Each structure stands twice: as structure tokens, then as C-alpha cells.
Amino acid sequence: MIQFLRFPVKLTFAVLLAMLLGFYFNLETPRWAVMTAGIVAGGQAFAAGGDPYSGALRYRGLLRIIGTLLGCVAALAIVMTTIRAPMIMLFLSCLWAGFCVWVSSLVKVDNSYAFGLAGYTALIIIISANASGSMELMPRLAVERCSEIFIGIICVILSDIFFSPRSIKKVIDQEVDHLLLAQYQLLQFCVGQKDKEEVDKAWSSLVARSSAFSGxxxxxxxxxxxxxNSSRRLKMLNTLSLTMITHATETYLNLQAHPEYLSSAFVELIEQKVASIADLRIKVRELRKLIHEYPKESVPLALSTWVSAASEYLLLSKGIRSNVKVNGTEEAILRREDIVAPRSAETHHAMINGIRTFVATFSGVLFWLYSGWNAGSGCMIMLAVVTALAMRIPNPLMMAKDFLYGMTAAFPVGLLYYAYLMPSTQQSIFLLCLIIGLLAFVAGALIQRRQVGALGGFIGTLNVIVLSNPITFPIESFLDNSLGQMIGCFLSLMVILLIRDKSKAKTGRKILNRFMYAAVSSLTTNPSRRRENHLPALYQQLFLLLNMFPGDLNKYRLALTLIISQQRLRGFSIPPSPELSAFHQRLRGTGDKVIAARSVEKKEFYYTQLIQELEKYEQLLEEYDVSVTVKESVHRLTDILTRYQSTMINI
Known part of the structure; x- marks a missing residue:
């Protein structure tokens, strides 16, 4: 029960402290400080489904500061260059909002909030100054908004510090052991040749858990x-976890094709029951000992790689718990490979998001200027906020609905506060804190339960009750703000519905083509290129594919097969040769053309050319002193790309 109450108390303290500081420093509109506290704390709690872990609110606050400063600078630049042309000024502010949403859809999810905020901050400042009738007020509005937001963020951070921040370290220590036990269970399923559905379920669950582990x-x-120090070890631990998934699945596929692939001694040892991490340590030692008893060529490479990764995993896991200084053995493991950062595959999706925001905001500007509607500025602000925040999540339509439900619920709640409670408590700061604190506490309890409309309703209520200095209660102002909020959210919903996002197939095809390119580009004579580890990036793309096409196991199997090929080919040492090196460059160039091709005809042409070049490459390998396993792996890759040609081109 105490755990459940911790976040509502945090939110209440942050909101009340922001309000009191806003009045103490005589800010003209303390509501921005209050709303900032509510948005930063409430948004993280809604995303986490409970009290956020320590550091999350500070990081979110830092992103809000960066986004606000960037938005204020952009607003100043736009106004300074176009103040004599108001229409161009508003057009550029809408274009800036669309650009920021486009960028936020391409960067890491953790950092996207700053860019989305930068877009609508500039628009809010310019719209507010325009609505006031004097653009000369714009610099003052920018300074005030920055000051109020800084106050709100400081209040959130202090609240998080005062009320027992939750550390994620204990959760990580538990997950480190549980994840390795799940890895061993997957290996048992693969060696025991369980049903395909059971194996698919186990590895897809492990992919999701590894992604959550990285988070x-x-x-x-x-x-x-x-x-x-623990963070450095965890980064490598994630890579080792993905390595074990890959080689366990490779063992399963090889056993299906060749039942004699694994000797009975290994099968019997692996299938023995393991109940705890202590048992697993013993089992890994026994597997290492058994591997050394067999000739190197008779031990499957996939299994020996799995055991080696598990041994390194166990070694690093000790350092994660104790957080001691990294020793020499661990340092060698951590520096062995260069982790390659993933590139976004959602370029078309990002473009659609930017267009949606620009169309929504500029259409609102045109209607506002044409009608002279008093609530137009509030409507414009909500259009910018909803389209900027909704676009980055997997289901923007649901978030737009959540805002609409929340803003609709904010009308009766806000009316109760604005028309009755706040006028009755105007002479007592204690009573004002009591009623605002009650609102924040109830909202905090609903937000951490992810109640639909809770976050939007809380922020909408804070916005319409207008905590200004001094507080006045003109009913027409309340009606304008409330109506503008609801209509803005409704128009945002309509824009998302009308401008359809049909990028799903394109993104899926691009992801599969990148798997193909990763496998082809792993053919290299350059040792530094073989040090590049693309596995975390590939699995991040695979996780995106899992979310985009739930239930389509054929795509997952194809993607996983290509990842296995990439890992196998990357581990081989190809003899240095100018001819081979030139051919590798040629293969990468053709792979680039396959990814870049826009039409199906061009993609099919370059894809066929790539397969032909791989066949020629197989013939070229015959002329060099290359091991049989390398030739077989290249032939297997060529066969996979040939069999799945229609899937790769016409997904």
C-alpha cells in the first residue's frame, strides 16, 4: 500500500512546491511551472505504469530543459527574421514543429522528447505572442516560459529525492540470473528438438527480455x-545474451537438418535439469570440460560459442552485483568488439509524422486567422502538443484518443474548480494548496494505473483553471480555453485518421534488406571490420519487426536465419587478397543498391544481380585456400536469399 501511495505523494509535493514558488517569485503565469511538474512526473509514471525509477525524472527534466531552450532560440530566430510578415512567421513555426517531429521519429526513443518539445515550444511562444496582439512581448514570454519550466523541473527533482527514489539496481541483479537461466532453457529446447511453436515462443520471449534488459x-x-562500471558490463552482457540466442537457434536448425550434428554426450548433459544459477555454473563448467575432451573439429562451433558466451556472462555478472573496478580479464572482454549503433529503419514513418504535425498546425493557423476565434490560440497549442507527443509512440491514434478523453473530462472538473472551489479559497493559500493537492493526489493514483484519459485530464484541468498572478475568474476565458483544448485534440485525432501511415510494409522490407546487407557485408578480409559487432543493432531491428508483424513467424525465421549467417560469416578469417577485397566491396555496393531501390523492378534487378555475384564469389573461393566451412556458409547464404527472394522484394 505504501508503494502505491509513493508516486501520488511525489506528484502532489512537486505540483504544490511549483505553485508556491511561482507565486513567491511573482511569476505572471505560475501554471506553466505547475504543468511542467505534472507533465514531467506524470508522463514518466504513465509510461512506466507506476513510480518511475530513480534518475528517470531527472533525465526527463533535462530533456525538457534542452527542448525548451532549443524551442525558445528557434522562436526568437523566426520572429527576428520574419516579424514584418506574420503569415510567413506562422508558416515557419509550423514547419519547424513538423521538422522537429520528423527528427524525433528518427532518434532514440529516450531522446525524442527533447525534439518534440522544441517543436511545439517555439509554436506556443509565437502563438501566445500573436494572440496577445504585440510581438514585442515575445522575448519576455520566452524568458518567462524558460524560468517557469526550470522551476517546475527543479520541484520534480526535489520531490523525487525527498520521497525515496526507487533504484533499478536490485531488479537488474535479479534479471541477470533469470535471463541466463532462460537462455539455458532455450538451449535445452533446441537440443531436445521441441516443437517449432514452443521454440519460437521461447526465443521471441528472450528477444523481448533482452531488449527490456538493455532499457x-x-x-x-x-x-x-x-x-x-556495472553499466559497461551490462552493455556487453546484452551482446552476450543475444549471442546465446543466435547460437542456440543455430543449433536447433542444424539438428533439424542433421540429427547427428550433436553427439549424445552433449545432449544428455544439456538436458539435465538446472534449478538455480549455482547449478548452471556447475553445468557450464562441465560443458567446457566435455568440449576440451573432444577434438576441436568434432565440436559444433555454435555450441562452443554458446558455452564461451555463457562463461563470460557468468564472469561479468559477478562484477555487476559488486560494482567493483573492471579487472584485466573483464577489460579484454569489454574491448574485444566495437558495438555498432543501429540506424533507424522508420524513415518513411518519420516523414509521415512530420507531415501530420505540419498539416495539423498550419491548417489550424489558417482557420484561426480566417475566423478570428478567441479559443484559436488554445486550439493551436493542443494541436501542436498532441501531434508532437503522439507520433513517437507505436499507436499514436490511441494517445490522441487518450488526450481527447482527458480534455473532455477536464471540462467538468475544471469548471468545479474555476467557478466554485478556487474563488472560495482565494483568501487562503492553505485552502488553495489543499484543493490543488487533492487534485494532484487523485490524478497520481489514476496515472500510475494507466487509467485512460487520466494524464490528459490532469494536465487539461491545470491548464483551464489558469493559475495566474493575480488570479481572476472570467468565465468566458475558461470556456475559450476548455473549448480550444477539446477541439484541438479532436482535430489532431482527425489529422491522424485522414493522413494514413502506410509505411509498415516499407519499413518491414527495409529491415529484412538490412539483415541481408549485414550478412553480405560480413564477408571481408579486413580484421577491423570483423571487430564490428552488429548483433545488438540487428536484434533491435528484429524486435521492431516483432512489434510490427505480430504472429508472422516466417518473417522472424527468415530474419533470424540471416542473423545466424551474419554471425557465422563474421567469425571466419578470409585470406587477404586484392581480388577478394574488391569483390567484397562489389557485393556491398550491390547490397546498397537493393536497399536504396524505390521501385519493385529495380529492387528485383539488383537483388538478382546480388545472387549472381554471390554465385561467382563461391567459384572464386575455390581458387583460394579457404576452408570448407566458409564455402558452405556462403553457399547457405546464397540459397537462403534465392529461396526467399519474393519475400525480400514483395513484403
């Missing part, structure tokens, strides 16, 4: 620099 590392980095 935990990000949370730990936000928490404190004290965990720097």
Missing part, C-alpha cells in the same frame, strides 16, 4: 555515475 541499463545510467 534497464539506460535507466541505471540515468540513476547515478556511481554505476559506471
Amino acid at each position: 534497464m541499463r539506460s535507466q541505471l545510467k540515468m540513476e547515478s555515475s556511481h554505476w559506471q
Whole structure:
């Protein structure tokens, strides 16, 4: 029960402190400080489904500061260059909002909030100054908004510090052991040749858990620099986890094709029951010992790689718990490979998001200027906020509906506060804190339960009750603000419905083509290129594919097969040769053309050319002193690309 109440108390304290500081410093509109506290704390809690972990609110606050400063600078630049042409000024502000949403859809999810905020901050400042009738007020509005937002963020951080921040370290320590036990269970399923559905379910669950594990590392980095050593180990631990998934699945596929692939001694040892991490340590030692008893060529490479990764995993996991200084053995493991950062595959999706925001905001500007509607500025602000925040999540339509439900609920609640409670408590700061605190506490309880409309309703209520200095209660102002909020959310919903996002197929095809390119580009004579580890980036793309096409196991199997080929080919040492090196460059160039081709005809042409070049490459390998396993792996890749040609081109 105490855990459940912790976040509502945090939110209440942050909101009340922001309001009191706003009045103490005599800010003209303390509501921006209050709303900032509510948005930063409430948004993180809604996303986490409970009290956010320590550091998350500080990081979110930092992103809001960066986004606000960037938006204020953009607003000043736009106004300074176009103040004599109001229409161009508003057009550029809408274009800036669309550009920022486009960028936010391409960067990491953790950092996208700053860019989305930068877009609508500039628009809010310009719209507010325009609505006031004097653009000369714009610099003052920018300074006031920055000051109020800084106050709100400071209040959130203090609240998080005062009320027992939750550390994610204990959760990570538990997940480190549980994840390795799940890895061993997957290996048992693969060696025991369980049903395809059971194996698919196990590895897809592990992919999701590894992705969540990587997110935990990000949370730990936000928490404190004290965990720097553990964070470094966790980064490699994620790579080792993905390596074990890959080679366990490779073992399964090889056993299906060749039942004699694994000797009975290994099968019997692996299938023995393991109940705890202590048992697993013993089992890994026994597997290492058994591997050394067999000749190297008779031990499957996939299994020996799995055991090696599990041994390194166990070694690093000890350092994660103790957070001690990285020793020499661990340093060698951590520096062995260069982790390659993933590139976004959602370029078309990002373009659609930017267009939606620009069309929504500029259409609102045109209607506002044409009608002279008093609530137009509030409507414009909501259009910018909803389209900027909704676009980055997997289901923007649901978030737009959530805002609409919340703003609709904010009308009766806001009316109760604005028309009755606040006028009755105007002479007592204690009573004002009591009624605002009650609102924040109830909203906090609903937000952490992810109640639909709770976050939007809370922010909408804070906006319409207009905590100004001094507080006045003109009913027409309340009606304008409330009506503008609801109509703005409704128009945002309509824009999302009318401008359809049909990028799903394109993104899926691009992801599969990148798997193909990763496998082809792993053919290299350059040792530094073989040090590049694309596995985390590939699995991040695979996780996106899982979310985009739930239930389509054929795509997952194809993607996983290509990842296995990439890992196998990357591990081989191809003899240095100018001719081979030139051919590798030629293969990468053709792979680039396959990805870049826009029409199906061009894509099919370059894809066929790539397969022909791979066949020629197989013939070229015959002339060099290359091992049989390399030739077989290249032939297997060529066969996979040939069999799945229609899937790769016409997804």
C-alpha cells in the first residue's frame, strides 16, 4: 500500500512546491511551472505504469530543459527574421514543429522528447505572442516560459529525492540470473528438438527480455555515475545474451537438418535439469570440460560459442552485483568488439509524422486567422502538443484518443474548480494548496494505473483553471480555453485518421534488406571490420519487426536465419587478397543498391544481380585456400536469399 501511495505523494509535493514558488517569485503565469511538474512526473509514471525509477525524472527534466531552450532560440530566430510578415512567421513555426517531429521519429526513443518539445515550444511562444496582439512581448514570454519550466523541473527533482527514489539496481541483479537461466532453457529446447511453436515462443520471449534488459541499463545510467562500471558490463552482457540466442537457434536448425550434428554426450548433459544459477555454473563448467575432451573439429562451433558466451556472462555478472573496478580479464572482454549503433529503419514513418504535425498546425493557423476565434490560440497549442507527443509512440491514434478523453473530462472538473472551489479559497493559500493537492493526489493514483484519459485530464484541468498572478475568474476565458483544448485534440485525432501511415510494409522490407546487407557485408578480409559487432543493432531491428508483424513467424525465421549467417560469416578469417577485397566491396555496393531501390523492378534487378555475384564469389573461393566451412556458409547464404527472394522484394 505504501508503494502505491509513493508516486501520488511525489506528484502532489512537486505540483504544490511549483505553485508556491511561482507565486513567491511573482511569476505572471505560475501554471506553466505547475504543468511542467505534472507533465514531467506524470508522463514518466504513465509510461512506466507506476513510480518511475530513480534518475528517470531527472533525465526527463533535462530533456525538457534542452527542448525548451532549443524551442525558445528557434522562436526568437523566426520572429527576428520574419516579424514584418506574420503569415510567413506562422508558416515557419509550423514547419519547424513538423521538422522537429520528423527528427524525433528518427532518434532514440529516450531522446525524442527533447525534439518534440522544441517543436511545439517555439509554436506556443509565437502563438501566445500573436494572440496577445504585440510581438514585442515575445522575448519576455520566452524568458518567462524558460524560468517557469526550470522551476517546475527543479520541484520534480526535489520531490523525487525527498520521497525515496526507487533504484533499478536490485531488479537488474535479479534479471541477470533469470535471463541466463532462460537462455539455458532455450538451449535445452533446441537440443531436445521441441516443437517449432514452443521454440519460437521461447526465443521471441528472450528477444523481448533482452531488449527490456538493455532499457534497464539506460535507466541505471540515468540513476547515478556511481554505476559506471556495472553499466559497461551490462552493455556487453546484452551482446552476450543475444549471442546465446543466435547460437542456440543455430543449433536447433542444424539438428533439424542433421540429427547427428550433436553427439549424445552433449545432449544428455544439456538436458539435465538446472534449478538455480549455482547449478548452471556447475553445468557450464562441465560443458567446457566435455568440449576440451573432444577434438576441436568434432565440436559444433555454435555450441562452443554458446558455452564461451555463457562463461563470460557468468564472469561479468559477478562484477555487476559488486560494482567493483573492471579487472584485466573483464577489460579484454569489454574491448574485444566495437558495438555498432543501429540506424533507424522508420524513415518513411518519420516523414509521415512530420507531415501530420505540419498539416495539423498550419491548417489550424489558417482557420484561426480566417475566423478570428478567441479559443484559436488554445486550439493551436493542443494541436501542436498532441501531434508532437503522439507520433513517437507505436499507436499514436490511441494517445490522441487518450488526450481527447482527458480534455473532455477536464471540462467538468475544471469548471468545479474555476467557478466554485478556487474563488472560495482565494483568501487562503492553505485552502488553495489543499484543493490543488487533492487534485494532484487523485490524478497520481489514476496515472500510475494507466487509467485512460487520466494524464490528459490532469494536465487539461491545470491548464483551464489558469493559475495566474493575480488570479481572476472570467468565465468566458475558461470556456475559450476548455473549448480550444477539446477541439484541438479532436482535430489532431482527425489529422491522424485522414493522413494514413502506410509505411509498415516499407519499413518491414527495409529491415529484412538490412539483415541481408549485414550478412553480405560480413564477408571481408579486413580484421577491423570483423571487430564490428552488429548483433545488438540487428536484434533491435528484429524486435521492431516483432512489434510490427505480430504472429508472422516466417518473417522472424527468415530474419533470424540471416542473423545466424551474419554471425557465422563474421567469425571466419578470409585470406587477404586484392581480388577478394574488391569483390567484397562489389557485393556491398550491390547490397546498397537493393536497399536504396524505390521501385519493385529495380529492387528485383539488383537483388538478382546480388545472387549472381554471390554465385561467382563461391567459384572464386575455390581458387583460394579457404576452408570448407566458409564455402558452405556462403553457399547457405546464397540459397537462403534465392529461396526467399519474393519475400525480400514483395513484403
